[in-house]
Amino acid sequence: MMTRPLPHAAGPPSQAHPEPVIQLVSVVKTYGTGEAAVQALRGVSLEVAERDYVAIMGASGSGKSTMMNIIGCLDVPSEGQFLIDGIDTSALDEQQLAMVRNRKIGFVFQAFNLIPRMTALANVELPLSYAGLRGAERRYRAEAALHLVGLGHRLQAQPQQLSGGQQQRVAVARALVTAPSLILADEPTGNLDTRASADLMEVFDRLNVAGRTIVLITHEADVAAHAKRVIGVQDGHIVADRRVTAPGALPPYLGRPTVQP
C-alpha cells in the first residue's frame, strides 16, 4: 500500500546549519468563509531544530490546537507553508499526508486515543501495520517500544484494564515505534494525576536525550518547564519565544545533578 515515494526535500542538508525538523512560514489558518470567517492563526513563522524539546503554551482559543493540527499534518494551512523534514506538505495529497503522519510524526493525545478492544501490543503495532511491516518484525519492535516506556509486563492488556498513566505510556510507545522525526504531544498530562504526569514527563525527557525531537502543547507551566524552549501563543500570534538550553544539551530536568539519564 505504501509504495509511492515521498517528494524529496529541496537541497541537501548542510553540516553547519542542520535542516529544521519542522518549519512554519507565515502560516494563516482561517475557519469558515465570508462574514463568519475566523482566523485561528494570523501569520505564524517557526522553526524547530532536530533534538529540540519545545513547549507551545497558550490559553484555550489562542490557536495552539490549530497549530498542533497543522504541525501534525491533520489539517492544512489556508496560507503560508508548512515543511516537515524539508517536505512542503501543501504539495501532498491525502495518501501522501497519511504516509507523512505514519513515518515522520508520532502523536500523543490528551485523551490517550488508544483503540478500544485491542491489546496494548496490537495498539502499538498498528502504525507499523499501516507502514506495511511483516508480523514478526512488527511484534519485535512493538514489544521493544513497550519495554522502553516500562510496560513490558502488560503487552496483552486491553486499554480499559490499564490506568490513565499506563494508557498514556502505551500511546507514547505507539508514537515512537515508527522512529518518527517528531513526537507531537497535545496536552499529554491533561487527564493524568500529578504522580502519573511526572512519570510521563520523565519518559519524554529520556526520549529527548535519546535523540527524539519533541513538541509539547500545554497550558501547564510545570510541564513546560521540562522543555528546552518555550513558545507562547496568543490570538493566533507567537508572542513569546524563550530558549532555556540549546537543542543539543540535556533537557533542563535531566540536566540537574541529582537525576542522571
Place this chain on the structure above:
Amino acid sequence: MSPVQVFRFALAGLAANKLRSALTTLGILIGVGSVILLVAVGNGSSQSVQNAISSLGASAITVLHTEGSAGPAAAPTSAASTAFAEPQNLTVQDAQALAQAQGVASVSPVVSTSQTLDNGATSDSGVSLTGTYPSYFPAENDTLSEGSYFTTQEVNTARNVVVLGSEAASDLFGTVNPVGQSVLVAGIPFTVVGELATKGSSGLTSADNTAIAPLTTVQDELTGFGSLNDVVVLAKSSSQVDTVEGEITSVLDLRHHETAADADFDVLSASTLLSTASSTAHTFTVLLGAVAAISLLVGGIGITNIMLVTVTERTREIGIRKAIGATPGVVLAQFLTEATLLSMIGGALGVLGGIIGTRFTIVGVKPVIVPLSIPLAFGVSALIGLFFGGFPANRAANMRPADALRYE
C-alpha cells in the same frame, strides 16, 4: 498494508458488536434463503404439473366437439341459422377420415355419458361411461389389472361388455374380482371383462370412476347416433404431434366446410396443455423470485443502515487510525470488507438455510432446487455488501482526521 491485515481489522470490527452483526447478517440470510427456497418451490410445482400432463400421453391428441349439438342425440340442423358453415356433428365418418391422415397411429371415436351402475346389491352413481374402440386404451395410457380389454370384434357386434375403472370396480364389488360378473347400466345388463389399474385423480374428477364399453353398444343402448363427444387420435410419435394437429384441422375444416373462425371442434394435445402449464408455472416462479429479491434488497438496505451507524460511532477511531498513518484507501478497504463479510456470511448461511428448507414439502409442493439460483443468490449478496457498504465506507475514508479526532 496486506489484505490479510485489512481482513483482520474488519473481523475485529464485526466482533466488537456481535449482536448487531448477527442481526444484520440475519437480514441477508433471510433474503438469500428465500430466493433459493421460493424459486425451488416454483420450480417444483412446475415440474409436478409437467409430470402430471406427460402421464396423460405425450402423443395423444383429443379432438373435442364444441358447438352445434345440444347433446349427442339432438337433431343435426335444428337451428334456423343462415350461416354459411352450419355447425356439424363430429361423426364416426370424420374419425375414419382422420385415420387416413399422415402420422396417425390410431383413431378412437368417443361418446361419453354419466350413468348409474348397479350389480343388484350395490349401486354406484355418477360413473363416467365411455363408448369407444379398443385403440382408446393405449392412447389413454390405460393398463389392465384384471381380465382383458374388449375386442374390435365385440365392437362390430355391439356386445354388452364393459371394462371398469378401479374405483368403479371397488365400489361395486369390493375386493372381489369383477371379471365375469354382471352389472346393470341404466337397467341394461353388461358383462365385466376387465378392470383397469389405478390412474389417480387428475384435477377434480377421478380418472378411476369410469366404465368403458364398445362404441356401438353405448350408441345403441344409451346415447343414440348423434355427435361424438370427442375423437382421440394417437400420433405415431410425440415429435409428430404438431404435424398431426395440423392434419386434423385441415381434414375437419374441409369435411365441415368451414374456416378456423367458425370451427366446431377444438384440437388439444398434451403438448399444448404442457406449454400453457409451463408458462403459468414460469410466471409463478418469477413472481416468487421477485418477492424474495425484494427481501434481499431490504437486507441490503439493512447493511447500509448498520454500517452508517458503525461509521458514525467509530468516527473517533477512524480519526486515530488516520492520525497514525491509515490512508483513505486502507480505511475504505476496512469498512468495505466489514460490509462484504456481513453480507457474505449472511449469504452463505442463507444458502444453507435454503437448501435445508427445500428438503421439506411446502404447501403440497416438493421444492426442486434450481442450481443456478445458489451461485446467483450468493453472488448478489456479496455484491450487495460492496454496493450498500460502499457509501458508508466512502464516508469513513474521506473524513478529515482533525474533525474525526474532535468528534465526541
